Amino acid sequence: MPIPIHDPHQAPGGALKRLPLRKAAAWFIVAVGLCLLGLLYLQLEQSRRQDLAVAQVASSNLTRAMAQQAEDTFLAADLVMTSLVDWIQNDGYGAAQRPRLQQTFARRVQQLNQLHGIFLFDTQGQWVITSFTDLPRGNGVADREYFKYHQQNASTLAHIGPAIRSRENGEWIIPISKRVNDRAGRFQGVLLSGIKMSYFDHFFESFSLDDNGIMFIGFTNGTLLARRPFDESLIGTSLAQGQIYRELLPEASAGTAMINSVVDGVERLYGYRRLASYPLVVAAATSKDTILEGWYARAVQSSVIVALVTLGVGLFGWVFIHQVRDGERIEKNLRKAQQALEQIATHDSLTGLANRRLFERSLEIEFARGARQVSPVSLIMLDIDFFKRYNDAYGHVAGDHCLTQVAQVLMTCCQRKADLAVRYGGEEFAVLLPNTDINGALAIAGQIRRSVIDKHITHSGSPTGYLTVSLGCYSFIPSGNDSPEVFIQRADAALYQAKNAGRNRAAVFSPESDVAELMRSDR
Structure with missing residues (x-):
């Protein structure tokens, strides 16, 4: 019987189909x-x-x-x-x-x-x-x-x-x-x-x-x-x-x-x-x-x-x-x-309080929030009474320690997370109080003043014999176009009113005060 040319059990073109698979594998590898x-x-x-x-x-x-x-x-x-x-x-x-x-x-x-x-x-x-x-x-x-x-x-x-x-x-x-x-x-x-x-x-x-x-x-x-x-x-x-x-x-x-x-x-x-x-x-x-x-x-x-x-x-x-x-x-x-x-860029290295850069940023945020929510924003500016005399009497090392103690009082009195205690410059500090009216600001200011007195920090240059602070308070409801500089100036003016009235007290901003005269007084 003649041998068939093709195996009937083998699919025709099998050898031709293996070649594309090899190429596919090569292409796959490539x-x-x-x-x-x-x-x-x-x-x-x-x-x-x-x-x-x-x-x-x-x-x-x-x-x-x-x-x-x-x-x-x-x-x-x-x-x-x-x-x-x-x-x-x-x-x-x-x-x-x-x-x-x-x-x-x-x-x-x-x-x-x-x-x-x-x-x-x-x-x-x-x-x-x-x-x-x-x-x-x-x-x-x-x-x-x-x-x-x-x-x-x-x-x-x-x-x-x-x-x-x-x-x-x-x-x-x-x-x-x-x-x-x-x-x-x-x-x-x-x-x-x-x-x-x-x-x-x-x-x-x-x-x-x-x-x-x-x-x-x-x-x-x-x-x-x-x-x-x-x-x-x-x-x-x-x-x-x-x-x-x-x-x-x-x-x-x-x-x-x-x-x-x-x-x-x-x-x-x-x-x-x-x-x-x-x-x-x-x-x-x-x-x-x-x-x-x-x-x-x-x-x-x-x-x-x-x-x-x-x-x-x-x-x-x-x-x-x-x-x-x-x-x-x-x-x-x-x-x-x-x-x-x-932390270095936004906080004071001596006291650990916020610095002016963080303070200015917070003012913008709280002004915008106060305008949206029609809620008051308050500011307390405070200054250590007769601090130059303190430095002259005890030295700048003791002066730095004094600033640190006052800063601790501020941090203790600022209970809310939104409150911000700031070292504004030298012996001057600031406390930003969002959603707080003038009565609340005065209450915090009084607490700060009493806490400083309770520290019993000896100060021979002060009439009281102890370290005291003067505080100025100002509060308003932002309108959306307010000036942070005016806000700070009015709180600072209230601080000068407190100093002019005898120091060791808190005062509220009064537009009728002769601020120019107060600024010439001894801080």
Whole structure:
């Protein structure tokens, strides 16, 4: 019997059907590879963006902390000089006053770590009194920028000048100065406080930056004031042509941007912020390579994983879980750091109370809520009676402890979560009371006043022999177009009414009071 050409039990074209299956498998492997490459690309791009976003948040928080520190540093010196200028303008700086002034200068320098020294110059720029024991010798400071500025400008505001070398000992300092007038307003000299450049160097060193990272403080006109790493040749140079000054600051007073440095050409992520009280700008930058250093490592690792995925899905899954765990831990640590920086930016470091930045933000929120709900908002402004006498009698360390005790009283008396206790400035505090009328505010004010008395803090400069506070209360129902400044001014006016009435009491704002006269009274 002839052998059939085709097996009747074999489907015709079987060999032809196996070929497309092999191609399908090959195409499937190629497709899986392409999908893995696509997923790898998406993962790496997302990771890169996340690293950059985290770095932007950290950079923004860092510059916020730098700005707060710089403001506090210069403000402390400014306040010291303001009190000294008032003293000198009232009593002069004749031979009889000089020994006491010299001792006061020296004591103030000891109390503020940032101060190199305090110097008083006459109308010719010659040294009159310094915080040092011996007066320097030389031709004086008539050629200095700050001296010429005050000669030519009648402004009594503090002036921050370019960094200079002290003619006392050659140390780099940042001069902050004020004009001294006689009783008729004529120029009588210059009072200068020198801020140590090394003080900012130590502050900069407290932050962890890579080898290519930088931090600097400069004037708003671009002149470099202080820098990390310190380079003497760069101090005083202009950064005005840099992108921060040329493009970013005119648009926003704070922000972040990836920029090529005009100094060394390194690409860095910059965070920058203009100070609110002084003509200064702070910035911190981390090199892009450092920010993405971990990302580069993850990219290589993920690529190896994709190459080996065909050898074991289990190994790939384990590495992926490991990567996720690392990312969660990093994110958790960054979140804690962000919360810590937020606490620094919104609270007073001495008392733990809210600072003015948080106070102003809360005012906006409570004004809007009060307008929506037609509910009153109250404010208590309080001031420690005869606090300058307290500092003079017991010293600034005891004064700081006194401020802390008063702050504890405020926190104890503010029972509701919405109530906000604020250190408004110096020895002045504020309490914001949402949904509280004037009677409720007076009740809280009375509780605060009695609680301070119950502390039995000895105060030899007070008529009562103990520390007391004066309080001013104001309450109103917001309408939606209200001015926070007027709100604060009226509570402050009530505070002056309380002081004018004899202190150690609470007063309610009265428009008929002669506020101008009260503000001239001794606080």
